[in-house]
Each structure stands twice: as structure tokens, then as C-alpha cells.
Amino acid sequence: MSHKSPHKRLSKLRRKHRKPAGLPPGTVVHTGERVSEQVVIRAMRFTEETCDEKTLANVADVQSFLTHPGVKWIDVAGLHDTRLIEAIGKSVSIHPLAVEDIANTHQRPKIEDYPEQLIVYLRDFERDESKGLLDDQVTLILGKDYVLTFCEREPSEFDVIRERIRNKQGQLRLRDADYLLYRLLDILVDQYFELLDTHADEVDRQQAFLLEGAVGKPLLQEIMNTHDELLLLRRSIAPLKDALSALERRDSHLISPATRIYFRDVHDHAQHAAEMLDTMRELGAMSIELYISRLSLRQNDVMRVLTVIATIFLPLTFLVGIWGMNFDNMPELHWKYGYFLALGLMAIVSLFMLFYFKRKRWTHEETD
Amino acid sequence: MSHKSPHKRLSKLRRKHRKPAGLPPGTVVHTGERVSEQVVIRAMRFTEETCDEKTLANVADVQSFLTHPGVKWIDVAGLHDTRLIEAIGKSVSIHPLAVEDIANTHQRPKIEDYPEQLIVYLRDFERDESKGLLDDQVTLILGKDYVLTFCEREPSEFDVIRERIRNKQGQLRLRDADYLLYRLLDILVDQYFELLDTHADEVDRQQAFLLEGAVGKPLLQEIMNTHDELLLLRRSIAPLKDALSALERRDSHLISPATRIYFRDVHDHAQHAAEMLDTMRELGAMSIELYISRLSLRQNDVMRVLTVIATIFLPLTFLVGIWGMNFDNMPELHWKYGYFLALGLMAIVSLFMLFYFKRKRWTHEETD
């Protein structure tokens, strides 16, 4: 069981909100916690026949790269250089509010429909051994023939897609930028299922411990950590699901009818993840109930031991007290076998009580 | 009461999600747990007058079989041979995303409306004595004049339908493929009621045990198993109900107006099952409340025994202690009947206390 310091518990849910209040809209402030050593801009351009990759150095490169024919994918990893982000935003006509939201990495997942662009903000998760579950913002921008992606740290899933493009696997090379967006979305949503599986394992293990009878602070803390992480996940998945549903209802001219069916599929996955999450959360609530009922069961066990012991020994102690009195005239004290009769009587009383408790199953422990 | 190992508890709810992340859409990966020894393709073709059955060996057979006149029903049992599934998909023009979902047996129930096909994904349940409740995916595809069904293991209900077709019972031979789809859907949904009845019996039995006073680990574990299975059922029934409701609202050209009324009936049944499920889940929640209140009742009983015993014997022990003191000047010790007066006094004190406890009904056990 992991022992995190209590003050760390909620840090994930307590995120400082974006820019300092009072800054005007469009002020690009980086609110992420990571400061990459260097911003890396990886560009890829492909048609059915050709595929071209390079690392871009500055805004001018980005702008000229986008003028080439074919589908372009430019990935900007590292958001701390806000001037660069702003410059890129300006050069590809991203709305200032959107540029602000890109750098400002605590947006709730959403999909914004600008005349020339469709912008998807979502969360990418990474489980860190020491810090627990971390989440970053990934912004995907679909233009007429390009996809721009912005992230603090490139999700490992992006390389899977790049590899497939290089190798001409699947339909990526045959289709337009909207299909590339779908593929990126799909691979990012798929990782939620892995996260949910991990949490299901945790809930499973916790409930197994509880049924075994374990109670105590570390277990309680772990149950609460799982509860908190599921809350965090819900805040990431539920709004995305709603946004995808809204995207399905209205027609964006940037998504061709042939690709639309794929977005329906992503929406379906997000819906599935949201339902799994609800199931998990119900199971989590069950853990708390279980925990409390285990505490009661344990207390019953303790109380029963006390009661059995007291019920046997209090009457016996009273009896020996009687024969310890100093009255002059206590005839049985002078019987020859008085002592042994007394011991015998006490043995009978004890046996009778033990039998009584046996019948009531009080000598049987419920937690075992 | 069944004793399952705790680590098995949630396995049903914790399903690994589909294909490894990163595979492109349309990649057909089998995620089911069963690997049938052999894929079996059973084909049936009927008109009002004729009825024809055979087992098909390969994709070419499937394709040629579908060109015959009459209503065709082809059932593919066994999904581990993904190449076969893919080939069948291609030969009957199933959308690649749908083919992927057929093999990938952890879809949430849904109904997809493709131009030439209506595809229903739903769960078929089977209760296994040792493994508990198992669920498989059954996919039903309605085309213009055929129904394709895909499953890991053929539901036993399918044979009932086949028998009725052979025997010309009911309207099956008189109607089109859409009516066959309805019959298959209807018989699959009907089994949910049997499952719910089984669970109702379990909840019933658990609550009867609880009212009898039984508490302890095996009962708690059973209550939780029921709780988990109801969660699993809800994840299967609720989305199906919603999908059927959506199907009712939009008009699929594949379902004739005359058959539409039957689909309304299936929707009504799914709705009924969903409501029964909610009732069951409320009763299940009640079990937990009952369980906790039983623990309290038992603890009250234990406490009362302790208190009655202690309240009677502590004062008596004090009294005998007094007369066991060694003061020189204790006149009553030398009275002739001092000892007997002391015993009498103690008897009176005991009787008075017993009477007091009787009046407070503390000698009456609440759990009996």
C-alpha cells in the first residue's frame, strides 16, 4: 500500500486555475508545471506516395511548412515559451482565446468550432511511480489540410501514429487531415481504458483486503486515493464525451462525411469509458460501506470476548468473595470438603456459561 | 453460500478493453476469452414453402449462399479466427469499424445504422456453476434479405428459433428478415428476465437470512457478489434500452412498417427489464442497510448481557469485599446470623436488579 503524505492527497484536484485574475483575454500565460528544457517542434508531411519529416526551429519554418502540399502534422512539445506559442498562433490564425487556452493547461476538455479550425482540448494521463497520476493537456487543432498538436510532453502514443504513417500502415496515408485527427483522438481515448483497468484492479484488491478483515489507516488512505483519482478521471472523461456528442450533432465542414462515422466511434468509446467510470465509482462507494461494516464486525468480536470473559469471571469472583468473608458463623467453611465442593460448584457454573455462549455462537469469531 | 476467492470478484467488471492501443481502426483483433475449437458457420434459408439448412465451410460459401432467394440466416459461432471474420465482413460489405467491433467482444450494447445494414451488438449471459455469471457478445446484422449473427458461443436460444422455422410455427416463414431479427432480439432480451428473477431470489434469500440474524463474512461476500452482478447487468441492459429507443425514433428503411410494432414491443421489454433492475438494485442497497443494522442489533444484545452481568455482580462483589475486611471492630461479623443476613441482603439486591432489567426489557434479546 502506498503511503503518501496527506497534504499531497488532493493536489491533483486542487489545481490552481489559470492566469492571474485580471489579465485580459488572449494573454498567453503558461500554467503547466513542467518546464521542458527546450520546445521541440516536430513536423511531418505526407501524401499517399511521399512522407517527409523534420524538426522545425522557429515560427517562420512552421508557416512555410504549412504551405507545402499534402497533409501536415506539426507537434509542439513544451509550452513554457509563451511567446513562441503566441507567434505560432498568430501565424496560423488561431483565435487569441484559443491560444490562451493552449498555454493555460487546466482547461476542461472541450471542442471548439472556429470558422477555419476545429480545436480539441483533452487530457493525457501518465502514472508516475512517486507522484501518482499526472495529467497534461493536449490540444489538437484541425485545419483544412493540417493538424497541429500542442502538449507539455509528447504523449508516447504519438510515436505509434508516426510509425504507422512512415510505414504506410492502415489508411492514414490515403486520407485527409480529419482522419489523422480521428486517429490521434482515438489513441488518446483508448488509454483511458487502460487507466480504468488499473483502477479496477486497485478497487478489486482493496475490497479483497477488506473482506479478509484488514482495516486501518493505510487501507483507508488508499481507498480515498482511488476515490480521488476516479473523480479526477471523471472530470476529464465526462466533458470530452459531451463535447464529442455535440460535435456529432452539428456538422463541421472540416470533417468529411466519410470520416464522420469514425468520430461516432470515438464518441462511442468515450461513452463506454464514462460508463465504466460510473461503475468503478459505485464500486468505490461500496468500499467505504464495506470498510465501515468491517469496523463494526471487528468491534462486535472485541465486545464478545469482553462479555464472555466478564460473564464467566464476575460471578466466580463474587463466589470466592463470599467464602472470603470473615463472619464468625459460616458453617460451610468448616466442612471437610467445603473447599473442593466450592471449586466444583464454580467449575459447573463456568461450564454452563461456556455452553450457553457456544450455543449463541459468541465464541465463534465473525471476522475470520 | 458460495465462497469465491476475493480476487475473482470483480473480474467480470474489469474486462480488459479491446485491441492494444495504437492499432488502426478496422484492425480485427479478437478479445474474447473463449477460443472455440472450430468456427462453425450454420446457414439457413427459407421461404414460405421451402426451408434449407447447411453448414458452410468458407467465405465463398457464405457469399454464394446469400445470393439465393428467400430469407437467409447465417450464424458464425467462434470469433478467434479473425481472418475469417474479416473476409466475411469484406464479402458482405460490413463497414471495417463494425467488423472490428464484432471480433472485439467488449462493446457496450448499441445499434448502428449503416446505409445497407442495421447492426445490433448485445450481451448474451450464461451462468456457470463455478465461474459465476459470464457474458458474451452477440452481434446481429440485418441486411436487405438476410440476418448475420456472430457470437463466441451460440446462445441456446438460437436453436429454439431454428426449430420454429423448420416446423413452420408462428409467422417466421411468412415474413421478411426484419421479423427474424426481431425474433432473435426478443428471445435474447427475454433471458434477461430469467436472470433478474434469479437475482431477485438471491436478494430475497439474503434478506431472509439477515432478518433471521445471520451476519458474517460469507453473507457479506454474497451480498457484494449480487451487487456486482447487478452492476454488470445494468451495463448490458440500460444501453440496449436506449439504443432500441433511438431505433424507434428514427426510421430505418430495413424495417418495414408492419414489423416496427414488434420492435416497439422489444423496446418495451428492455424498458421493463431496466425498471426491474432498478428495483433490484434498490433492494440490494437495502440489504447493506439491513446488514449494518443487524450488526448494531447484535452488538446491543452483547452489550446488554455484559451490562446486566456487571450491574448485578459488581455491587455484590463489593458487599462481600466489605465483610472480608480485617478491621478489628466489625460488630456484624460476630452476630449469630450475620452471614445469613448478608446472603439474604445480597439476594434481595439481585432480585431488585433483575426486576429492573426485566422492566426495561434488557433481558429480552432483540435479534431473536
Next chain:
Amino acid sequence: MSHKSPHKRLSKLRRKHRKPAGLPPGTVVHTGERVSEQVVIRAMRFTEETCDEKTLANVADVQSFLTHPGVKWIDVAGLHDTRLIEAIGKSVSIHPLAVEDIANTHQRPKIEDYPEQLIVYLRDFERDESKGLLDDQVTLILGKDYVLTFCEREPSEFDVIRERIRNKQGQLRLRDADYLLYRLLDILVDQYFELLDTHADEVDRQQAFLLEGAVGKPLLQEIMNTHDELLLLRRSIAPLKDALSALERRDSHLISPATRIYFRDVHDHAQHAAEMLDTMRELGAMSIELYISRLSLRQNDVMRVLTVIATIFLPLTFLVGIWGMNFDNMPELHWKYGYFLALGLMAIVSLFMLFYFKRKRWTHEETD
């Protein structure tokens, strides 16, 4: 308080669902529990001037009776003769699915709109002294100029309506079949209020007992019975309310505009009943909370008695133990009034403790 055997508790909620799975739609299977001795078909026909009653013997009678002018009401009591039901269904062109649902008495309340008929399925309740709350299905079919009613046992309310028709009370004789349907619906819905009043009285009495301090198995069982019956009622009332609301939205040509306002009124009553039910269910949930808090209060009382007794007598017993020791050199044992000084000291200690407990109000019982 009623003591039902625990295995009977949920029988009402656990109803076996309809026909054995696999039977085709339109297979008329009787699933009710009552087998009336004989099916009774009571027919009534009236116009403003005339009113005619007779008991029909067979399907041919039904068919010919319906050809008469005026408003016809035919009531079929007893559903176990499924062949008869089927024959009637055929003779008055009831859709086969509807005929199936009539005999199959565990439908959820619903209103179905067929081209020539409007069919209302609802629950009629009867409280049986020994078996608790029983519910039957009543099906009301509105045709152009007739109302057919099917039930296992004729609700007593039907006679009230018949009497009014005979006596020309109210508007029944002046209006069409749709108004008759309204009157039947209205009188059946009205009985829900009586049931809810009965339950309100029960909840009331239970909470009064709880506040008086009564806890124990019979009361708990009664609280749970009420809880279960309210669940049962909700399953009957909520879907009916929704169905009436849907009926209000769409226009059935079988209901004349002048009568429509009356159906709005029934809907309003059903809504009112549903809201009362929710209130009742909240109060029921409160009973459980009360019950658990009463258990805690009682345990506090028990614990306080134990603590007061132990706190007074344990120190006293220690004191008398001191002076019962056999040390050679214990000067106070030899004082002339040593014994009485010791008794006095012990009295003072006791009084002090009693005063302390008084001040903490521990001698005051909370449950009285």
C-alpha cells in the same frame, strides 16, 4: 405488527416474467396466479335512453353484441382460458401482441395506440389480510364505440360505474365510449390514493413506534415490508403517469376533443399520486435512518448504565480489598472506629461520583 415469513417478503417484486422464453410473439400464455373458477363475460350497452345488461357465454355472443348501436362495455373477468381470450382478440381485431399482453399479466403499465384501438394496461391493487398487497393487471381497450376490459378478478370499482350507468347518474349515458374509458381509468387511479393513505398511516405508526423507542426484528420487518410495497407501487404508478403524459401529447382520434380535458385530469391525478409516492418513499428512507439512530441511542443508554455502575463499584471494591489484606502492620485496622470511617469514606466517594454523573446527565436516559 404483521409477521410474514421472510421468504414471502419479496414475492411481490420477484414476479416470474411472462411466457417461457422462445415462444413466438402472439402466443397467448396466462401468467397470472389466479385461476377463476369460470370466466365471466359481463356486457352492458347503453344510449341516453336505453340501458341493457347481459352475461355473454361465448365469442359469438361478444361479436354480435358489439354490432348493436349505443356504447358497449364488455368486461371479461378471468384470464386462464387463453383460447377464449385469443378468440375474442381475433373477433374484435386486437393485435396479436396485445392479446398476448392481456393474458400475460405482468406487463408494466402502458398505453398502446393501435390504428383502431387504444389499449391501456394498468395495475389494480387489493390488500389481502393474509397475503399482503396483491396486484392484478387490468386491460382497457377503447374502440370506436365500445370499451373492452380484461381482468383476472373484476375490480370492485367496476360495479360503482355500472350502477351509475343504470341510474343515469352523471354524464355517462350522454357521452361516448371515450368518456366511459376515462371514468374507468379515473376510478382505478383514485384507488392509488387510498393505498397511499394506508401506507402513510403505516409509515406514521412506524415512526411513532421508533420515536417511542421500540426497536427489534418485527418493527424492522414491517419497515421493510412498507419499503417493498412502495417500490411495487412506484413500478405501477410511474410508468402509467408517463404513458398518460405521452397520450396527452399525441392526439388519438379515438378521444374526442371534449373528452381530452378529462384525460388531462387523470394524468394530473397520476402525477399527484407519483409525487405523494416520492414523499412517502423519502419518509420511508427516514424510518431506516431513525431506526439506526434509535439503536445507537439504546446502546448509549446501556453503555452509560454499565459505566456508571463500574465507575462506582470498581474503586469501592478496590478500597475494601485494601483493608482485606493480611499485612501484619496495618494500623487503621485496629482503630476503634476504623470500620465506620472506612464505610463513611466509601459513602463519600459514591456520592461524589453520583453527583458527577448527574451533572453530566448520564443518569438521565435518552430513550425515554
Next chain:
Amino acid sequence: MSHKSPHKRLSKLRRKHRKPAGLPPGTVVHTGERVSEQVVIRAMRFTEETCDEKTLANVADVQSFLTHPGVKWIDVAGLHDTRLIEAIGKSVSIHPLAVEDIANTHQRPKIEDYPEQLIVYLRDFERDESKGLLDDQVTLILGKDYVLTFCEREPSEFDVIRERIRNKQGQLRLRDADYLLYRLLDILVDQYFELLDTHADEVDRQQAFLLEGAVGKPLLQEIMNTHDELLLLRRSIAPLKDALSALERRDSHLISPATRIYFRDVHDHAQHAAEMLDTMRELGAMSIELYISRLSLRQNDVMRVLTVIATIFLPLTFLVGIWGMNFDNMPELHWKYGYFLALGLMAIVSLFMLFYFKRKRWTHEETD
């Protein structure tokens, strides 16, 4: 704290429903509990210049009064004379169902839109020192140029409006009947806020008591009374809010566009009241939680006292028991200062234990 007899608790929520089942619609039955000594019909008629008041004696007066020019307001206080109500209803063409609902004072709040009239049914509350919260039905009927109000007892707020009309305060004299209806509605809705404030005070006081540590039957009863009254209020406010919202959506020709904005305002107030009510109900639920946690805290305190006392005196009693044994060879009994050494040892043991309990803060009471 108020001590009501438990059997009175729910009477407010358990209202007998309307007419005996079986009576036809339009049967006017008075179901209120008040039987005013005499029905009082107060009529008022005003234009910008004139204002006229009189008490009407019979239906003919009502009818003729309504033919006068200007805005007419007729208030009928007392509903037990059902024949009068019926006659009035007939003379001003109120729909028979509506007349029934007027006399039948347990309607849920609703707004009915008849071709010539708009009818609002709502609840008027009055807090009676001995009987608790009472509620009456007030029915407001808006016609083309009149407002009719029916009530069992005239709400005191009506006089406020009359006074304003007489004194030409505000816009009442300048506007039509729809504005008068608004004013009456507004003043009746406003009193809900006063009621909610009273309940907020009660909840506040109860929680203050709970935090001070008070637990026991009277407090529990009071918490439950508040809970019940909030349930009652919700049943009055929530449907009214919904009805006002529906009124806003559809256009009644009886309400002029200029007045519509005022009805939006009333709707807003009802919404506000409903939200305050929800807040209050959440706080009420919190009271129950608080109550139960207080019980636990108290029990902890009691248990700690018992444990401290027993842990100190059980070992001491054992020690004195040792030296009270009658073995021949117990050397320490014969030491000169054996007794005093023994007393010293026991003092040391006690101090050590007290120190231990101090460190664990068990001597500190949590409820103080």
C-alpha cells in the same frame, strides 16, 4: 422544543385524498378541514377613477356584479357550501372539473388554461402555534376582466392588496385584471420566503444544539418535524414553479404582453424559493448526519471513562487480592513497612496509567 404527540407528526403529509372514489367528475365535494361559520363573498370593482366594494349575498349578485365595467375581484372565503360553489361555477362558466378541484382542497399546485379562463391553484400556509404548519388551497381564476378567488380562509395578504387598490397605490388601478392576478400571485409566493426563513432558523438552532452536544428524543423529533415540513413545502413549491414555467412558454391570450414580464418575475421568485428549499433540505439531511455522529462521539466519551476506570482499578484490585491471600508463607506480609510499600506501589501504578491516558488524550472529552 416542541413536543407533539407522535401520531400527529405526519398528518400534514397524509392528507386524505379528495372525493370518495367512484363519484363522477364534476361532483363538487368539499374536502377541506375548516368549516367556516359562513361563506363570505367580498367583491371589489375598480377603474382608474372609481373603486367600489361590497359584500355579495348570493349567486345572482355575483353574476350581476360581473357585468359592471372595470376590473372586478370577487373573493369567496369558505368552501363548505358546495352548492353555492357549484352555482357560482355555473354562473361564470367555470369548467365542471375545475369547480370540483376548487372545493376539493388537496390539489397539487397547477395552472390550467381554459379557453375563457386561466386557473391557478396554489397553497397558502399559516403557522398555528398548537397545530404546526397548516396549508389551505387558494384558487385564482383570471377571466377577461375579472379575478375570482376561492379559499377556505382568506389569506391575510389579500387585505394588503385591497388597501393598495383603495388608496390607488402602485399601478393596480391603472391596469387590467391580469395585473391584479400577478399581484395576488406575487404576494402569495412571497410568503414562502418567510416560511423558508423560519425553517432556516429552526435548522440553524437545531444544528447549534447538536454542535453543543445535545442529543435525545425531543431534538430528534424536532429535526424530523422540520424534515417533514420541508417535504410538505416542496410539494407546494416545486409544482407551482413548473406550472409558472409552462405558463411562460405558452402564450395565454388572457395575459397581455406588457404584464407577461411580471409573470416571469413571479416564476423567478418561485424558482428562487425552490432553490432555497433544496439548500434547506440538504442542511436538514446534514442534521441527521450530525446527530448520528454526535451519538458516536458521546458513546466514545462514555466508553473512555469506563476504560480509564477499569484499566486503573482492575490491576489494583488484583494486587490487593494477592496480599489478601491466606498462604502461610508470604514473607512480605510480615515486613514492617510491607503495607506502606504496597500502597506506594499501587500509587505508582495508578500514576503511570493516568499519565498514559493523558498522553493519549483519553481524559479529554470530545463532546465539550
Next chain:
Amino acid sequence: MSHKSPHKRLSKLRRKHRKPAGLPPGTVVHTGERVSEQVVIRAMRFTEETCDEKTLANVADVQSFLTHPGVKWIDVAGLHDTRLIEAIGKSVSIHPLAVEDIANTHQRPKIEDYPEQLIVYLRDFERDESKGLLDDQVTLILGKDYVLTFCEREPSEFDVIRERIRNKQGQLRLRDADYLLYRLLDILVDQYFELLDTHADEVDRQQAFLLEGAVGKPLLQEIMNTHDELLLLRRSIAPLKDALSALERRDSHLISPATRIYFRDVHDHAQHAAEMLDTMRELGAMSIELYISRLSLRQNDVMRVLTVIATIFLPLTFLVGIWGMNFDNMPELHWKYGYFLALGLMAIVSLFMLFYFKRKRWTHEETD
């Protein structure tokens, strides 16, 4: 931990509602608690080139100021001078109902759409060291080319905006009054995030304390204060979010299409705040659960100590009682080492029991 007097707890939620019942609509009554010393009217007027500020003295000044060209922003701080508010309202044609709501500072947040004006009512929060969380009403009125703001106390955020206007920062000087409204709304909504962060810190700290084992009245009171403040915040944020959503759906001609996107952004922020609030409230509910489970854990610890002590010493005391009896014939009393054998026996019994408790881990405290 803060110790507030219990009677203060709910004052924030218990607000007296507005004007005394019975006053006509449009009666301007000030219901705020602050009476500023003096009403301050600060006016600002700007175009791209010019920027002009002054303090206005009376209504005539306001009226003439608004006739100037450019965007005007007039802020009225202090609402106790209702005649002034009324006069201003009249001079700029604010609807009387709106004027009433401006002065009447307990409106629920809402947005009203009048033909010539768009009025936003929302809450501004301020945390006061001694009084806790205070909230004021701020009313923002957007006209064709002006924004009027009314507040009891000017939010500190307003100066931030003024400074930006003066310094020509951002787009404020370049755009119309609708953009100014957006900026004011945005900065006010942004402060909700700061409040939520503060509450998240509090919840965090409380749960850390709970996991450390602290229970008791001050902590409980603090948990409840947080709970109440979150309720208060929800009543402020949730209606605002709904109002902004409604504003987005309908088109106000006062907001230009170019600015509309910014209002979507504010709506998004309000939505985000509402979701954070829900998360916080769930965590708060978790605190109560934690608190109760901590109480149980503590009680278990206390009970275990009692049981261990009693189980060891009751049998020992019985044994020493045996050898303290005064029977004539007790041979072991006369053995030479009888005493030491007895002591040895008792030592063995104790060690055995300690070992038993060790194995059951009862000597291990769960709360540590």
C-alpha cells in the same frame, strides 16, 4: 481551526428575503447589510484615442454623461440611497422590476433581456477574517454604448479593469460596450476559481487531519462550515452558468457577433467552476464519511484496551480470590512454596493471554 459561534453558522444561507411582503413591484427597497457612508458614482468614458474619468454627483450628471460619444462605464457603489437608485433607473429607462432587483441584493444570479438593455445579476465574494465568506450582489447593465454597474461595495477587480483602460492595455479601448461587459463578467467569474482553490485547501487540510486521527467538535464544525460555504457558492455559480448558457442560445442584439465568442468563453469558465464545485462537494461528503469511520476506529481502540485489561485481570483476580477464601481445609495454602507457585501460575496465565492478543494484533492501535 476557526471557532465561530454556532448561531452564526447558517446566517449566510438564511438571508432574509427581499422587500416586506405586500409592497408592489417596482418598490425599491434596499435589503443589503452594508450602508456605505456615501454613494460613490465613478464614471469613465473612452474611445480608442481618449479616456476620461470623473466622479458624478447626481442623477443629472449621469444622464448628461451618457450623452457623450464613446463607450461609457458608470459604476454606482452603495445602494442604500434607494431614491437615488430609483432616479438613475428612471433616467436611463431601466425597467422598474429591474430597479427593484438592483437594490434588493438577494437575487439569485440571472440574466434578463430587456429590449434596450441586458442585465446581469451576479454575486461578488469577499472573505472576511472574522465574519467568514461574505457575498454581495453586483448588477451589470449593458446598453447600446454604455455599461452601468451597481454594487454595495466596489469589487477590487473593477480597478484592475480601469487601470487597463487607462493604459490602453488589451483590446478594451478598441472595442464596444459589449466587450467591456465581457471583461467585467470574466474577471468576476475568475475570482470563483480562487474561492474554490481556498476551499479545496480547506477540504484537503481537514481530510489530512482526519487521516491523522483527529476528531472532535472544532474539526466537525469546520467541516460543516466548509459544507455550508460550498452550498452558498453553488447557489451563486449554478444559476449563473445556466443564465450564461441561455444567453448563448438566444441572440441578444446588444452583443455583436465578434464578441459572442468571448461570452462563450465566460460560459465555459462558469461551467468549469460548477464542475469543480461538484467535485469539491463530493470530497466534502467524503469528509463526513471519513469522520464517522474515524470515530469507529477510535472506539475500536478504546474497546480493545478495555477488553485486553479486563481479560487479563478478571481471571487473575478470581484466582487470588480463591486463595483468599477462609475454608479450613485448603491444603495448598500450607505448602511451603504455595504462594510462589500461585504467583508463577498467574504469570503464566497473563503471558499466555498477552501472546493471544498479540497474535490477534489487538495490542496494535489502528489509529496510529
